[in-house]
Amino acid sequence: MYQLTIEQSFDSAHFLAGYQGKCGNIHGHRWRVLLVIQEEKLKEEQQQRGMCVDFSTLKDELKEVADQYDHSFLIEKDTLKERTLEALKEEGFSWVELEFRPTAENFAKHFYDLFSQKGYDVARVQVYETPNNCATYTES
Template sequence: MYGLKTEWHFDSAHFLADYHGKCENLHGHRWRVVAYLRTDALGAAGTERDMVMDFGAFKRAVREECDALDHTFLVEEGTLAPATVAALEAEGFSLTVLPFRTTAENLARHICGRLRDRGLPCAQVDVYETPLNCATYLAD
């Protein structure tokens, strides 16, 4: 088994609906994302011969997925009143409405899925919401 690992980060705000504690309030994180690729065989020909994949392409894909979430307000679909969403958008705020609760666990799953959709053999994504607290998603 062969693997690659790279990481990037993004800054965003979120809140957790139906949570009883500090995280029910709007707050932000510098999210650290560590992505892992796994494959049984290395490339057989061309520029990626004897590689899992080109590191540059891997890093670019992870950065693009993180950049799509950078400096935006991550909102779980249906947790804010439509008038609130409209008011925030009218003020020029960047919102990313997601169909899941914006936990580190779900963000790890989301990013792994996005990388897999790009054809990368993503096996695991770790998302740190603080330097010491990390959630992991392991793909099947």
């Protein structure tokens, strides 16, 4: 089995609604995403001969997804009052409303699912919230 690992990072703020502790307050992270894809066989044709996939293609796709969250406020849907969202909009702040609680665990599954839907055989995704703490999602 061949495996490729691609890494991308993004900076964003978030809070964990209902959390009793520091993470219940708005704070920021440099999120680091490691995407591992796998292939049984290498390609045999044309430009990609001897490759699982082109590193640059995979890297660009991960960057495109990560850039959606970069320098934004990540908000779990229905955790802020509408007037708070309106004030953020009025001030020109960027935010992303998520269908899930913005934890490293949920982001790992989110990236796993996205790249699986793109047709990649994803082995695992690791999301680092800090340099020393990460969550891993895999289905095997």
